[in-house]
Amino acid sequence: MNTKILKIDDYSLKYSKNLIEAKELVAFPTETVYGLGALATSDEAVKKIYEAKGRPSDNPLIVHVHKNYDISSLVFIEHGYVKKLQEAFLPGPLTMVYKSKGVVCNTVSCGLDTLAIRVPSSKEAQMFLEYVDAPIAAPSANVSKHTSPVTSEHVFNDLNGKINLILDGGKCEGGIESTVLDVTTETPIILRSGLITCQMIKEVVGKCEYASGVSEIVNRSPGTKYSHYMPKCQTALFTLDSLQDAQNYYDECVKQGKRTYFLCYDGVLKYLNGNVLNLGKTATEIASNLYFNLLEAEKICDVLIAIEVKTGSEIDVSIMNRLSKACKSAIK
Numbered sequence: 001m002n003t004k005i006l007k008i009d010d011y012s013l014k015y016s017k018n019l020i021e022a023k024e025l026v027a028f029p030t031e032t033v034y035g036l037g038a039l040a041t042s043d044e045a046v047k048k049i050y051e052a053k054g055r056p057s058d059n060p061l062i063v064h065v066h067k068n069y070d071i072s073s074l075v076f077i078e079h080g081y082v083k084k085l086q087e088a089f090l091p092g093p094l095t096m097v098y099k100s101k102g103v104v105c106n107t108v109s110c111g112l113d114t115l116a117i118r119v120p121s122s123k124e125a126q127m128f129l130e131y132v133d134a135p136i137a138a139p140s141a142n143v144s145k146h147t148s149p150v151t152s153e154h155v156f157n158d159l160n161g162k163i164n165l166i167l168d169g170g171k172c173e174g175g176i177e178s179t180v181l182d183v184t185t186e187t188p189i190i191l192r193s194g195l196i197t198c199q200m201i202k203e204v205v206g207k208c209e210y211a212s213g214v215s216e217i218v219n220r221s222p223g224t225k226y227s228h229y230m231p232k233c234q235t236a237l238f239t240l241d242s243l244q245d246a247q248n249y250y251d252e253c254v255k256q257g258k259r260t261y262f263l264c265y266d267g268v269l270k271y272l273n274g275n276v277l278n279l280g281k282t283a284t285e286i287a288s289n290l291y292f293n294l295l296e297a298e299k300i301c302d303v304l305i306a307i308e309v310k311t312g313s314e315i316d317v318s319i320m321n322r323l324s325k326a327c328k329s330a331i332k
């Protein structure tokens, strides 16, 4: 199969609609990361996502719809606060998990009676979803466990030959996946942190909690148990209070002739001496640059030495959730 990368225009939109209706896969940009889309009402189409990614079959998918799509045709809205959240944050990087009406196929939610839905805000995602005008199941457009893609080139590098079309919308601005929020409960529960934070949700509806404990998170959101986001180079993660150890490890790797880089944010640059992939200053900037830099690292490094991110923002939690999984293999 020949994988095409096309800018979004009348031709590529028409082509993508034809592919989706033919139960094929289309990768498309969103404001978080690139998604790998399939028609959510077709079991045959959704299965192709799992095959192309090598995704475990118990890791449910998020359904994406355009901003005028009637979400209540797919799910039950059980609590009054949900409307407020929809008004405040949609379209945007907030996925909500509802009780499903069973309209999309079972494979999407891996047999759970819930359905995760997101309305992405990026112009390109909206154009694609409006043109197709159907619920689109879409995980990140990478091979399972690898770093999520934030450019069409990243998607191509992982899925070349496995999918027909990548819609190109440049670099994704948000840079990490959406917040996943369970709204089937009295109090909304964060299953995966993202750019929409607990505090932001509390400001709108007065209540929000993080799922507590690993087993609760895994039970409610099976995908969270898998390793994720790993670049194809050796990695190590150091905390802020072990910067000297990080420097020693760096020096040791360089001595062994390994191409070595630090991955860190502005605030710690002055404490380190060596090659740096700089994530930037603010938490939103760091999130936006995170996967891009992890994927740069695998081109230029043998060893990537990541440093804990602590800017004082609540988004640090989401960044560290991704970074500690990406560099899990060698936490120092």
Ligand code: AMP
Pocket (backbone or CB within 6 Å): 059, 060, 061, 062, 097, 109, 112, 114, 115, 116, 138, 139, 140, 177, 180, 191, 192, 220, 221, 222, 223, 224
């Ligand atoms: P990905 O699409 O790879 O970014 O991952 C989707 C995330 O959403 C995973 O963490 C899933 O566990 C979670 N998710 C998707 N559908 C559901 C659902 N019905 N209930 C709980 N979590 C879900």
Ligand code: MG
Pocket (backbone or CB within 6 Å): 139, 140, 148
């Ligand atoms: Mg993913």
